[in-house]
Amino acid sequence: MSDPNQPQQPDPAQPGPPPGPPPPQPQYGQQPPQYGQPQYGAPQYPPPGQPPYGAPQYPQQPGYPPPGQPYGGPPPPAYPYASWWSRVGAYLLDRIVVPLPGYLLAGLGAFIAFKDARSVTTTYSGDYYYDSDSELTNVNGVGIAIMVAGILLALALLVWNMVFRQGNTGQTLGKKWLSISVVREADGRPLGPGMAFVRWLLLWILGDLCFLNFLWPLWDPRHRCWHDMLVTSVVIKGAVTAPQ
Amino acid sequence: MTMTKPETRARSLRAPLAVAAAGLGAATLLYLRDPHRAGAYGFCPFHVITGWWCPGCGGLRAVNDLTHGDLIGSLSSNVLILPLVVVLVVAWIRWLRRRWGGVDDRMIVLGRSATAGILVVLAVFTVVRNTPWGAVLAPT
Numbered sequence: 292m293s294d295p296n297q298p299q300q301p302d303p304a305q306p307g308p309p310p311g312p313p314p315p316q317p318q319y320g321q322q323p324p325q326y327g328q329p330q331y332g333a334p335q336y337p338p339p340g341q342p343p344y345g346a347p348q349y350p351q352q353p354g355y356p357p358p359g360q361p362y363g364g365p366p367p368p369a370y371p372y373a374s375w376w377s378r379v380g381a382y383l384l385d386r387i388v389v390p391l392p393g394y395l396l397a398g399l400g401a402f403i404a405f406k407d408a409r410s411v412t413t414t415y416s417g418d419y420y421y422d423s424d425s426e427l428t429n430v431n432g433v434g435i436a437i438m439v440a441g442i443l444l445a446l447a448l449l450v451w452n453m454v455f456r457q458g459n460t461g462q463t464l465g466k467k468w469l470s471i472s473v474v475r476e477a478d479g480r481p482l483g484p485g486m487a488f489v490r491w492l493l494l495w496i497l498g499d500l501c502f503l504n505f506l507w508p509l510w511d512p513r514h515r516c517w518h519d520m521l522v523t524s525v526v527i528k529g530a531v532t533a534p535q
Numbered sequence: 536m537t538m539t540k541p542e543t544r545a546r547s548l549r550a551p552l553a554v555a556a557a558g559l560g561a562a563t564l565l566y567l568r569d570p571h572r573a574g575a576y577g578f579c580p581f582h583v584i585t586g587w588w589c590p591g592c593g594g595l596r597a598v599n600d601l602t603h604g605d606l607i608g609s610l611s612s613n614v615l616i617l618p619l620v621v622v623l624v625v626a627w628i629r630w631l632r633r634r635w636g637g638v639d640d641r642m643i644v645l646g647r648s649a650t651a652g653i654l655v656v657l658a659v660f661t662v663v664r665n666t667p668w669g670a671v672l673a674p675t
Contacts, residue, residue: 500589509641
């Protein structure tokens with residue numbers, strides 16, 4: 292809905308200090324500027340309540356703050372944050388499409404296992420007792436094995452995708468297909484498998500809680516869910532430019 | 536100095552109008568299909584699993600009460616919904632005016648303190664409405 296990525300140039304009429312602190316990682320300054328922001332990757336949040344560039348900007352634009360900066364809101368973001376829709380799409384792809392081979396295999400196994408099975412109920416009864424016993428017979432053991440293999444395959448695909456792929460490259464397959472990635476906010480690098488696992492676990496534990504967690508990027512200044520805040524990650528447009 | 540071209544303005548107003556349409560559509564749906572009937576929209580998973588009221592429980596009923604003009608009923612279903620609706624309407628009007636003026640920002644952006652405040656209010660509300668003393672805050 293918004294466009295927080297508009298380049299915000301200091302007014303040339305007022306030569307002030309250069310925008311933001313110098314980037315802590317020099318190699319990022321050498322990346323070609325991809326999003327129209329010269330210091331992409333280097334977070335440059337000035338202390339709250341302080342105008343971003345030192346120079347007063349309101350007199351030049353009476354009535355309107357510069358675009359991309361809400362009234363009294365936070366300073367302009369340092370990252371091109373991913374849209375909410377792309378994150379929802381990537382989430383669904385990662386949950387449904389990526390582990391799909393495993394689900395299909397499990398379904399095939401279940402079909403084979405129980406195709407010819409039947410339930411036999413034996414009833415015992417006498418003057419003072421009544422009991423019954425149900426038993427599944429003729430279950431295909433190979434089908435059970437295929438079913439278990441399918442479940443394990445789905446689990447392996449999920450772990451590989453969410454923990455290792457996302458941790459090492461910043462992108463699950465769903466994020467890659469939708470051209471977004473998750474990075475550490477401090478330096479714009481991929482999270483690493485450990486933090487990617489923690490982030491995934493938090494997403495699991497937090498769930499959506501009345502949809503609030505899933506909706507939170509809509510009004511967070513840096514488009515974060517709670518599990519982003521807890522591991523200090525952000526989700527940005529494009530691929531990580533400098534994977535480790 | 537800031538002249539907004541008509542086509543730019545039309546594009547800027549698309550998002551507020553979509554949000555308004557979604558909100559009115561949801562209110563209409565809740566008016567037509569009464570959430571007071573148990574299970575009309577499914578069940579709250581939190582309530583099903585734990586037996587406790589989540590902060591959103593009673594929210595759909597509260598909106599339905601509002602569409603009938605029943606303020607007291609709305610407050611007794613979920614006391615947060617009426618203030619929330621008022622805040623959203625005010626925020627939407629201000630957002631529309633900003634977008635009309637050529638500022639393409641988001642409807643609501645919550646800073647750190649607002650985020651913390653909202654989460655604390657929700658947590659306290661959740662605890663209180665599940666205690667015997669706070670039963671007045673439970674959905675009716």
